[in-house]
Amino acid sequence: MGQPLNTPLNIGIVGCGNIIVQYLDTLPSLDALRLVAVADLDPARAQAVADGLPGVRALGVQELIADPGVELVLNLTIPAAHAEVALAAIAAGKQVYGEKPLAATTEEARAVLAAAAAAGVTVGSAPDTVLGTGTQTARRAIDDGLIGRPISATATMVTPGHERWHPNPDFYYVPGGGPLLDMGPYYVSALVTLLGPVKSVIGAASHTRNSRVIGSGPRAGESVPVSTDTHVTGVLVHESGVLSTLVMSFDAVATQAANIEVHGETGSLVVPDPNQFSGAVKIRTLGSEDWKVLPISAGYAQSARGIGLQDLALTPDGGQPRASGTLAFHALDIMESVLRSARSGRAVDVGSRCGRPDPVPLTQPAAAVG
Incomplete structure (x- = not known):
């Protein structure tokens, strides 16, 4: 090494x-x-x-x-x-x-x-949010067999649109934008980190409005044209056989669904928002009636945007940083494949592969890494 x-x-x-x-x-x-x-x-x-x-x-x-x-x-x-x-x-x-x-x-x-x-x-x-204690504690629970063999997962992101707060939201509503390519990297990267690479997808997509009105900043009240889909649903077939369902929307108001849930033969996990570094991981096992919060067991504690840079800086020469270009490419390939499937109405094979990034042991505080 x-x-x-x-x-x-x-x-x-x-x-x-x-x-x-x-x-x-x-x-x-x-x-x-x-x-x-x-x-x-x-x-x-x-x-x-x-x-x-x-x-x-x-x-x-x-x-x-x-x-x-x-x-x-x-x-x-x-x-x-x-x-x-x-x-x-x-x-x-x-x-x-x-x-x-x-x-x-x-x-x-x-x-x-x-x-x-x-x-x-x-x-x-980016995203390096998957290196925080939220996603990493959930990954350790899966790796330790706390939910048995994983079967399925769901990932849900619903918002009425970034134009409500962003002063220059134009790029969210052109090809290359939209909820999947904007917010999907957090969710897809987390799913790959938790459950491994994806081999094929099925997708569907729509949009409800042809323009959006900027809600803040010097351009408030200005109309922005929409030329990309703003509600995308996909089913990801992982190499392991796990089926993950994505719902990414700039069209709806809100949801009470967990950001990510992972279901196994003997238990289910609630995984915190993959756009955040921390949060409670909850588990309910077969035969129990209540959810319980798992103790933090992995990840860069007290971390924030930029911890992926530190991880890269401390990666041995010839190694792959955990927030690697290879993982980012696979996530982008998955998302593009979902959009191609939505246009064609057919399942699409994902051409790229990547290994699951190395897990992050519990490291606290972030500044002491290395």
Whole structure:
């Protein structure tokens, strides 16, 4: 086994939009990482971020990618730009970690992974929420046989739409957006982490409105056209034989369903929101009348967005980070396959495979990792 990358790893962020705040809240507490530069197509926005961070430089996008002091590029651009930025960073010899999805399409994502393999650099990708105590405690319960042989799972995400809170929601409602490609990575990555890779899918999809009205910010009241499906349902057939059912919607109001449930021969699990790092894992076993909360037994405790970067930095040379590009590619492939199935009305085989990521032992606090 090789050694981890040299740490602390110097990080440069490309993209200073809404999501950067969550990373900036976490990065100072992660001792394997050091933020050194930020960039954005809007130089003023990058400068505003840098002004609040001593020692962090505001650079142009290409300047940051070429900078020898930047060892890993954290790609927080919109999905349509993920591949372009990642490929430029890889060409410059940088490690890459990006927001989800890995790229706008599997074709683009495949090119990113191929370029990284040729250059000998590592690619990681959000979501890293699956590394927290919520999903990891549920995984340990499954691996320890607490519910017997897994049979099925459900994953449900229902919201009336991001335009109600996001000031620039346009990209959610064009091809490459929609509830499945936006929120699905959390749920699909969690299902693969819990139950293993998926070999085929069946999907159906619809949308109820041809436009959306922005509810906040300077564009409030402006209408945004909708050109992608906004309610998607899919059945995922895992290699293990487990059947997982997805419901991802920007059309409905709310649900009381658990975010994820996993059912086995001798018990059922309620898994917390995969968009969060923690939460109660509940179990009910055959013959019992009540649900009980399982003690936290695995995962990066007290973690938040960015822990996947630390995990990558501490992955031995030649190894796969848990929030890997391979997992992200498989998740994207699954989601694209669901959408192809919805269009064709036929089951679709998923061409890619990935192993289940290594489990995360209970690690507390996150900053002490390594």
